[in-house]
Amino acid sequence: MTHPISRYPVPEINDLPDDIKQMALAIQEKVGFVPNVFLALAHRPEEFRAFFAYHDALMEKDSGVSKADREMIVVATSSDNGCQYCVAAHGAILRIRARNPLLADQVAVNYRKADITPKQKAMLDYAMKVSQRAEEVGDADFETLRGHGFSDDDIWDIGAITAFFGMSNRLANMTSMRPNDEFYQMGR
Amino acid sequence: MTHPISRYPVPEINDLPDDIKQMALAIQEKVGFVPNVFLALAHRPEEFRAFFAYHDALMEKDSGVSKADREMIVVATSSDNGCQYCVAAHGAILRIRARNPLLADQVAVNYRKADITPKQKAMLDYAMKVSQRAEEVGDADFETLRGHGFSDDDIWDIGAITAFFGMSNRLANMTSMRPNDEFYQMGR
Amino acid sequence: MTHPISRYPVPEINDLPDDIKQMALAIQEKVGFVPNVFLALAHRPEEFRAFFAYHDALMEKDSGVSKADREMIVVATSSDNGCQYCVAAHGAILRIRARNPLLADQVAVNYRKADITPKQKAMLDYAMKVSQRAEEVGDADFETLRGHGFSDDDIWDIGAITAFFGMSNRLANMTSMRPNDEFYQMGR
Amino acid sequence: MTHPISRYPVPEINDLPDDIKQMALAIQEKVGFVPNVFLALAHRPEEFRAFFAYHDALMEKDSGVSKADREMIVVATSSDNGCQYCVAAHGAILRIRARNPLLADQVAVNYRKADITPKQKAMLDYAMKVSQRAEEVGDADFETLRGHGFSDDDIWDIGAITAFFGMSNRLANMTSMRPNDEFYQMGR
Amino acid sequence: MTHPISRYPVPEINDLPDDIKQMALAIQEKVGFVPNVFLALAHRPEEFRAFFAYHDALMEKDSGVSKADREMIVVATSSDNGCQYCVAAHGAILRIRARNPLLADQVAVNYRKADITPKQKAMLDYAMKVSQRAEEVGDADFETLRGHGFSDDDIWDIGAITAFFGMSNRLANMTSMRPNDEFYQMGR
Amino acid sequence: MTHPISRYPVPEINDLPDDIKQMALAIQEKVGFVPNVFLALAHRPEEFRAFFAYHDALMEKDSGVSKADREMIVVATSSDNGCQYCVAAHGAILRIRARNPLLADQVAVNYRKADITPKQKAMLDYAMKVSQRAEEVGDADFETLRGHGFSDDDIWDIGAITAFFGMSNRLANMTSMRPNDEFYQMGR
Secondary structure, eight states: OOOOSOSSOOOOGGGSOHHHHHHHHHHHHHHSSOOHHHHHHTTSHHHHHHHHHHHHHHHTSOOSSOHHHHHHHHHHHHHHTTOHHHHHHHHHHHHHHTTOSSHHHHHHHHGGGSSOOHHHHHHHHHHHHHHHHGGGOOHHHHHHHHHTTOOHHHHHHHHHHHHHHHHHHHHHHHHTOOOOGGGGGTTO | OOOOSOSSOOOOGGGSOHHHHHHHHHHHHHHSSOOHHHHHHTTSHHHHHHHHHHHHHHHTSOOSSOHHHHHHHHHHHHHHTTOHHHHHHHHHHHHHHTTOSSHHHHHHHHGGGSSOOHHHHHHHHHHHHHHHHGGGOOHHHHHHHHHTTOOHHHHHHHHHHHHHHHHHHHHHHHHTOOOOGGGGGTTO | OOOOSOSSOOOOGGGSOHHHHHHHHHHHHHHSSOOHHHHHHTTSHHHHHHHHHHHHHHHTSOOSSOHHHHHHHHHHHHHHTTOHHHHHHHHHHHHHHTTOSSHHHHHHHHGGGSSOOHHHHHHHHHHHHHHHHGGGOOHHHHHHHHHTTOOHHHHHHHHHHHHHHHHHHHHHHHHTOOOOGGGGGTTO | OOOOSOSSOOOOGGGSOHHHHHHHHHHHHHHSSOOHHHHHHTTSHHHHHHHHHHHHHHHTSOOSSOHHHHHHHHHHHHHHTTOHHHHHHHHHHHHHHTTOSSHHHHHHHHGGGSSOOHHHHHHHHHHHHHHHHGGGOOHHHHHHHHHTTOOHHHHHHHHHHHHHHHHHHHHHHHHTOOOOGGGGGTTO | OOOOSOSSOOOOGGGSOHHHHHHHHHHHHHHSSOOHHHHHHTTSHHHHHHHHHHHHHHHTSOOSSOHHHHHHHHHHHHHHTTOHHHHHHHHHHHHHHTTOSSHHHHHHHHGGGSSOOHHHHHHHHHHHHHHHHGGGOOHHHHHHHHHTTOOHHHHHHHHHHHHHHHHHHHHHHHHTOOOOGGGGGTTO | OOOOSOSSOOOOGGGSOHHHHHHHHHHHHHHSSOOHHHHHHTTSHHHHHHHHHHHHHHHTSOOSSOHHHHHHHHHHHHHHTTOHHHHHHHHHHHHHHTTOSSHHHHHHHHGGGSSOOHHHHHHHHHHHHHHHHGGGOOHHHHHHHHHTTOOHHHHHHHHHHHHHHHHHHHHHHHHTOOOOGGGGGTTO
16 A cells, blocks of 8 residues: 555656756765655656755855744745645654654654744744735734744744645645655654 | 643642552552552542442453553543642553553544544544543444444443543642652553 | 434333443433433443443533533533533533523524623633644643633632543544433423 | 623614514514514614514525424524524524424534434535535536526525625624524423 | 526516615616615615615715725725625725725725735734634723724724625625626726 | 835846846846846845746747647646736736737636637646646546647646646735836837
């Protein structure tokens, strides 16, 4: 009953366009395996390139929102969106970045009861609002977050990460993208 | 930022009524620690006794629904109810009973994409319906489950386990019951 | 078009295990008939015993929440869960305990517009939150209820009654448990 | 803690415009009291006249949908809309028209488990769809109802009654309209 | 793929009862065409008369809520109810009455982000609450609106217009009522 | 009461990085004005570049889904997400590409009642499912769409466009991005 990586064709690494192949090999070098999202999205090379450019613009840069906190946003909203891939993969990264083996599972099940600070809870409240009902976001949300010490550019980061992974969650669910088994064990 | 076991007073093991103390020591003997639910619910000894009598009547007996499948029901519905304790504790038991380190996390995030059989998916579809909108349960649900080979008594078990853990999820959330750290690592 | 007591087999009173038979006869002695929940749940004697032990631990004891108010919690949440049996049976008990022939119907349709005190409305607001989204229960809910004069143990009672009858509602809906006709007329 | 008839001013019968006064006296003659909806809506005489003209056009005429079934539509949808007035008043009329003391309470709590025919259940399924998500009504709904023997004009009646009482429910809730105590006892 | 005016028979103007025919001709004289709602509802003359009497009682009279603001209520709630006819027809009237070609589309998509005053936003917040969950309307809503300068009779108007068009939206959706093409262009 | 383009700082065109400035000037040349999304997202040049690369990969290429149909997907899902910018801008493009002045407004209010083919309705049903509950997407959805003549790659396009604009809707709502006034009039 094991599902394939994607319901769409998955290219062999050697059949990938060269730039994508280099990216896949670089990540394999770094973490020891090629995360399935690289294989599943490579079915569409143009979209692949834009996806990872966007991903890196949000997740790799410096920000007032720490890298661990950014992963926490991904885990909370991806769990709410029922996305196997993102919860498994970013849960692993969160465990590693936060050096905490419990946090990812806590945030995935119910961030309100997780071992986080009030500031982190406010961050995730906002992320969930952007995820579930962005049409209601307004000045009061910005006031609340500023009151916790977030700058307006931090608030953009929280919202944009949520929005980007909301797209990613939908892509993963429509392709039935399968997380690599390795993710479940990382950082525990 | 670590939460306590419960927002209510938690008795010392030596202060427990004798029958409850024996139960706590027996489980400690078996799994190596006292699961926090024993301590949190011991705040109310009468309710504790009824809770575990009910739990054992549903989870320890023989049934057409395997013990691993029963844990799967608990994990799927408890995750939907945002219950940290039940997902952590029964996720651990599911990993052990199914001898599968991935299944509990898959079922917690999105059982529709988990590595399960169509019969197990039908079982979880029904459990989710009992959990979310039992008022709509009707003959058609029974027909569907019978078509997958479940007897009417199996269907009672699926529904009763869902109903019992729906209560348990609400108790855990209203007391902010904390899972023991040990659960997160078991069976991986 | 009259439905049977349960979609599952209903034992004859004389075929019941002796302890259950004594309970059924005692209640018959007291109210003049055997409430169908005794017959429907007797299909599973072990579960029956735990169910009523739990029920009595919550509903028969002394508490800062009056017996009439406890019935009000049952009626409000059971109506929201679409449970014929619990609304009919506990509506009857509420009419009797509150000596008020209108209150049960008011609470069943919309407790916010019922003839109740602000303290009772706060109690039912909390019960509905535990019933519908216990995962969001937090400190602010406890502060609100304490402000109305509830102790933390009263708050446990409100939540635990809600949780227990949430289970009961699901059991009644999955078995299509039929209320005795007598309930509809009691206390009017 | 008894609420007034309406949160808006309620005119004395003798202060009503003559045509409205005659309507109020006629209904008082017929049922023994003036239903509060006559007093609450008389705050706005023009709206009052249109309201009752519409009401009578839908509820008093001949139709393939019996008068009892029309009341059943009102009770089911008004209960779902949390409308005290309409459930109490039309529950009373339903008990009388159907010569059945249980049916109104059954339909108010969960029409799916009420003692009704499959044709009546299909009627209420459609009424609930018009009430909750009319934007999704389409050809398939008409096919289903025709299959149960409803004509297209019957289907108009079911939908229009639902729509009219959806308005009525909102008016009653915004004015906190109180049902007369007499309704609760009628037809039991 | 052009839909007809209604899924029900639509009478010829010359076959209409005389009072209805005069109404249709009068509106045709005024706006240059007969709005389809006159034809679709004329299938039921008694209901037609009550409908328009009610409509005019709410929409033509003087009120503390301006005629443009009343149209805004219709557009916001009708869009939320997915009603083609009411959004097209009352969007056109709103553009004309507010002398603003953008406002109707803004309000239809998301009134929270429209070019409106805080008082108008409070008005629409209340209208949406009456539309979506009138059972929760209470004193706090009245306090909020009074704080923005609305009288209690203004609040009745806001709620009653919402309730009336909630009915109208359901009628339009159950008949698949088609807006006249002319509406889309008016007032731009 | 006119809102600014964005709640974040909006750069002058001459202050933009050169590649972004060229893009803005090229679109200005083509449509006569710079759409506000170019200015609002230019607050974050790296994200801007990835956003438009992704946009063009989905919207400018050849596909079994026509360009007009792709715009229809954007309008239907963006309206459901309450996004002023995307409904105004892509509504304009849809009117132009479909050479139909009514279609965009119909699809924005209720695509189920729009003048579209059954194949287009199936396409939008799927887009709405990906938008609202992608976690439930499964084989049955693919079977339905294949039955309407869509290839698996067409289905990817439908889902990926929905996912991308779901991100875009969230970005627009979190920044309160304002549509250019010109959009409302184009193609009517």
